[in-house]
Amino acid sequence: MLTLLTGLAFGLSLIVAIGAQNTFVIQQGVRGEHVGAVVAVCIASDVLLIGVGVAGAGALVAAAPGLLTVLRLAGAAFLLGYGALALRRAWRPGALRADPSGAAVPLASVVATAAALTWLNPHVYLDTVVLLGSVAAAHGADRWWFGAGAALGSVVWFTVLGRGARLLRPVFARPGAWRVLDGLVALVMVVLAVQLVVRPVGGA
Structure with a gap:
């Protein structure tokens, strides 16, 4: 149980940012669009990557700097593109929806975006596969309990994050609030993209 709780705390420390x-x-939680699908993609991705890391694949990822470089550049390009779309929505009030309860974006598009934001981020591999896998290995035979705790952390976090965001919907009944949200989304995506380009993965 102690190992499980340790894994839970460590897993949360990596994803709560x-x-x-x-x-x-x-x-998506605020918009009310396919929240369950987005949460499921994030949880399934984390659980899979945590399992791979606990199984000992961290060394393989660490030994493939070329792959991480490709992921870094592809991830930066995707984040810049997504940030540009968010900035466009914030700049054009007519493109905003005052009612976030609809589902204007197709499910396939939302799922693909959630998957891309996860699998095109090289830091995800370093955190879940390399770092978490290394810490789990230190627990010896109990490493799978540690991994289970980390996976539980992902389940709890993304569920709370996705479902809890709907509490903000009254605030976003005003179109101006959507402009602020999309502006913040654009800022976060651009900053992360720049970081991926100018700072090598795993660097200080």
């Missing part, structure tokens, strides 16, 4: 994935979950 403002990033592209969390920002998207909050955005």
